[in-house]
Amino acid sequence: MSNDLDTVFAALADPTRRAILAMLLEDDMAVTDVAEPFEMSLAAISKHLVILTKAGLISQEKRGRVKWCKLEPDAMRTASVWMQGFGQFEPVNLDAFERFLEVELPATDEA
Amino acid sequence: MSNDLDTVFAALADPTRRAILAMLLEDDMAVTDVAEPFEMSLAAISKHLVILTKAGLISQEKRGRVKWCKLEPDAMRTASVWMQGFGQFEPVNLDAFERFLEVELPATDEA
DNA sequence: CGCATATTCAACCAAATGGTTGACCAAACC
DNA sequence: GGTTTGGTCAACCATTTGGTTGAATATGCG
Known part of the structure; x- marks a missing residue:
């Protein structure tokens, strides 16, 4: 019921994830490019992106072998x-x- | 640095804590009264109140043996x-x- | 003083979180 | 076809989280 708020607020509670959202404010990005500025494995970023997706804060679309991340501010x-x-x-x-x-x-x- | 946002968003990510904040919207409350509607120990609520306090979302003032909780929406x-x-x-x-x-x-x- | 009330503390526990690494799969390139 | 590139999966690990219980500490009451 309040699950929506749970996942959104939880997603926003992590600085890495907020930074990712801020980056996506500029433009859509591929997963690898999202990961680039962080000192953290690609797998870790991939997990963060899953969390953001589940919260509905971003969407991911695979085109070719590249998966594009798009901000969903709504x-x-x-x-x-x-x-x-x-x-x-x-x-x-x-x-x-x-x-x-x-x-x-x-x-x-x-x- | 973004620690502010970390603690505030993390505090808001829990339904019990959001419910507490909603209750405090009505009026200031004593810890025991805050705990009353929840099926959870007083100690657990006390912990939640600490988290809310650390996030700055509420303040607590002890008058006599009663500790009053006040919403700090700012x-x-x-x-x-x-x-x-x-x-x-x-x-x-x-x-x-x-x-x-x-x-x-x-x-x-x-x- | 002695007891009840209000609240926290401490130890403990299960589950979730945030990270790692290495294997794996799919698409693209030569 | 073989190799690089893009990304996820799986197993693992340490730490945090959200809860419990029981003891401890104030404060107020008769």
């Missing part, structure tokens, strides 16, 4: 919306934000 | 801002939200 929405639920009590001006919530929020149940 | 801001960096490419109507960001965002660095 997966962050649920988590983001959940977090925003806590922002509403902050003192700063949230008028624009509240208008945003009215449009975006389906419901605010959560356990 | 700790979510860094994480939220980091995530928003990915949202800016989403197609859906974010006008209200973007106005919100313009006011709220300090900077968007992170790796």
